[in-house]
Amino acid sequence: MDENRKIRVLVAKPGLDGHDRGAKVIARALRDAGMEVVYTGLRQTPEQIVAAAIQEDVDVVAMSILSGAHGHLFPRVTQLLKERGVDDVLVIGGGIIPDEDIPALKAAGVAEVFTPGTSTAETVKFIREHVKR
Amino acid sequence: MAVQELVSRALAHDVRAVSRLISIVEDRREGFEEVYASIYPHTGKAHVIGVTGPPGSGKSTFVDKMALEYRAAGRTVGVVAVDPTSPFSGGALLGDRLRMQRHALDEGVFIRSMGTRGRLGGLSTATSGAVDVLDAAGFDVVLIETVGVGQSEVEIASLADTVILIQVPGLGDDIQVIKAGIMEIGDVFVVNKKDRPGVERVVAEIKMALDLSAPGGHPEGGADRDADRRQWRPPILMTMAESGEGVAEVVEACAAHLEHLGGAGLMERRLRRARAETMEIVSQRIWRGLRERPDARQEAERLAAAIAERRIDPYSAAIDLYKLLISAESARG
Ligand SMILES: Nc1nc2c(ncn2[C@@H]2O[C@H](COP(=O)(O)OP(=O)(O)O)[C@@H](O)[C@H]2O)c(=O)[nH]1
Ligand SMILES: [Mg+2]
Numbered sequence: 087m088d089e090n091r092k093i094r095v096l097v098a099k100p101g102l103d104g105h106d107r108g109a110k111v112i113a114r115a116l117r118d119a120g121m122e123v124v125y126t127g128l129r130q131t132p133e134q135i136v137a138a139a140i141q142e143d144v145d146v147v148a149m150s151i152l153s154g155a156h157g158h159l160f161p162r163v164t165q166l167l168k169e170r171g172v173d174d175v176l177v178i179g180g181g182i183i184p185d186e187d188i189p190a191l192k193a194a195g196v197a198e199v200f201t202p203g204t205s206t207a208e209t210v211k212f213i214r215e216h217v218k219r
Numbered sequence: 220m221a222v223q224e225l226v227s228r229a230l231a232h233d234v235r236a237v238s239r240l241i242s243i244v245e246d247r248r249e250g251f252e253e254v255y256a257s258i259y260p261h262t263g264k265a266h267v268i269g270v271t272g273p274p275g276s277g278k279s280t281f282v283d284k285m286a287l288e289y290r291a292a293g294r295t296v297g298v299v300a301v302d303p304t305s306p307f308s309g310g311a312l313l314g315d316r317l318r319m320q321r322h323a324l325d326e327g328v329f330i331r332s333m334g335t336r337g338r339l340g341g342l343s344t345a346t347s348g349a350v351d352v353l354d355a356a357g358f359d360v361v362l363i364e365t366v367g368v369g370q371s372e373v374e375i376a377s378l379a380d381t382v383i384l385i386q387v388p389g390l391g392d393d394i395q396v397i398k399a400g401i402m403e404i405g406d407v408f409v410v411n412k413k414d415r416p417g418v419e420r421v422v423a424e425i426k427m428a429l430d431l432s433a434p435g436g437h438p439e440g441g442a443d444r445d446a447d448r449r450q451w452r453p454p455i456l457m458t459m460a461e462s463g464e465g466v467a468e469v470v471e472a473c474a475a476h477l478e479h480l481g482g483a484g485l486m487e488r489r490l491r492r493a494r495a496e497t498m499e500i501v502s503q504r505i506w507r508g509l510r511e512r513p514d515a516r517q518e519a520e521r522l523a524a525a526i527a528e529r530r531i532d533p534y535s536a537a538i539d540l541y542k543l544l545i546s547a548e549s550a551r552g
Contacts, residue, residue, distance in 0.1 A: 091246045091248070092246075092309070092310070092334070092336070113312055114312065116310065117305060117308060117310035117311060117312045118305075118307075118308045118310060119308065119310060120308045120309040120310045121310045122304075122310060122311045122313060122332075122334050123310065123311065123312050123313060124313045124316055124332045125312060125313065125314050125316070125317055126316055126317055126320050127317040127320060130320065133323070133324055134320055134323040134324060137323040137324055138316065138320065138323050138330075140234055140235055140238055141234065141238055141323075141329055141330055141331060142238070142316070142330075142331060142332055143238040143239055143241065143242045170235070171235070172235070
């Protein structure tokens with residue numbers, strides 16, 4: 087009865103900055119696109135994000151970051167997922183991320199990086215086309 | 220991974236296996252019946268506690284603090300937190316976990332968020348599946364958070380051993396004074412946000428409603444109530460979930476309620492759950508057959524035409540269709 091299946095997304099806000107407007111906007115857009123969005127809120131450590139992703143059995147981990155710590159935090163999440171043997175979760179990121187940092191993030195296993203100009207529709211489309219299960 | 224291996228890993232408390240099994244039973248994926256058959260003998264050990272109340276009453280905050288209490292006492296906790304699915308998009312914003320993330324790194328706490336998904340038969344089958352997986356995996360206490368907006372309270376009541384009904388001051392009389400059929404399901408009443416004005420009034424209103432429905436007030440009125448409710452007087456406790464104040468007392472009251480139920484009371488509740496669940500599954504299978512089997516749909520169409528032309532009456536037609544459905548079911552095993 088796989089028609090019961092929904093795309094499940096964990097929306098998390100790693101790092102220390104205190105704004106989650108962007109994360110909430112994307113969470114709502116994904117909900118409106120028919121996905122189940124688990125929202126974990128501000129100041130999540132990579133360890134917390136990965137533990138939540140596993141317990142919630144999500145298809146996607148979407149992280150938003152403003153603080154400039156993406157270069158450390160995003161790869162830490164993909165690394166921890168790998169360590170736990172999770173290879174079927176799509177990891178995407180968004181926020182204020184300089185173009186020149188993106189290749190390194192992708193090399194670390196972040197499937198796509200959405201910078202502030204991206205429409206939420208593009209993110210939705212990307213997720214639909216790339217979920218791994 | 221094969222279902223059997225997932226099951227044995229989940230029984231050994233493997234987090235990923237537990238999580239995947241919940242998805243399988245929640246989505247009714249291929250093999251979910253097999254999962255059920257394998258885990259069910261391992262269930263029945265957890266104390267299952269339902270927490271319900273109006274949106275914003277502090278249920279998630281409260282569940283977070285309950286989990287802290289249980290952990291401090293060395294007990295493991297599973298949480299199933301249910302939020303409404305949007306009827307427009309079919310999506311859901313599951314925000315309960317936000318208030319519980321402090322437990323994320325504690326292997327003794329497993330939190331799972333779930334959308335109501337407008338399921339046939341409501342929420343009960345998917346939620347009970349998740350509860351059973353957590354129970355089988357050995358969590359000592361399983362907390363179910365559901366939004367109290369009507370039917371769902373009654374459904375979790377049939378699932379839980381103990382039901383906590385949360386109320387708060389300031390929602391207005393009509394919401395507070397407590398819809399018929401909902402009072403009855405509370406085993407422990409919590410008035411949260413005791414830092415807010417109007418708490419005493421809410422307590423008084425609950426007390427009044429309980430007096431009215433109590434066996435003493437209604438000598439004959441207990442016919443539809445469990446035997447256990449005839450002696451159990453639900454306590455009314457005030458809490459401030461934000462700070463955790465009063466939550467320890469609620470945990471104690473839940474333990475007292477479980478003890479009060481004892482072997483026989485618990486069995487009565489679980490029997491009630493088993494009845495409801497079996498009926499639900501049977502009716503879902505019939506519906507599924509009608510939806511999915513081409514031969515059944517064809518036959519339904521043919522019979523509808525025959526009814527419209529007065530060649531057969533609807534009752535005889537229904538029996539023909541029903542026979543076709545169950546013969547197809549038993550052929551499939
Ligand atoms: N003043 C006050 N606010 C509380 C208390 N408990 C929870 N809240 C707040 O009530 C709001 C809703 O809480 P939440 O746990 O999400 O409620 P739920 O929708 O019932 O799960 C949040 O802003 C909480 O911080 C309390 O004891 N006092
Ligand atoms: Mg909640």
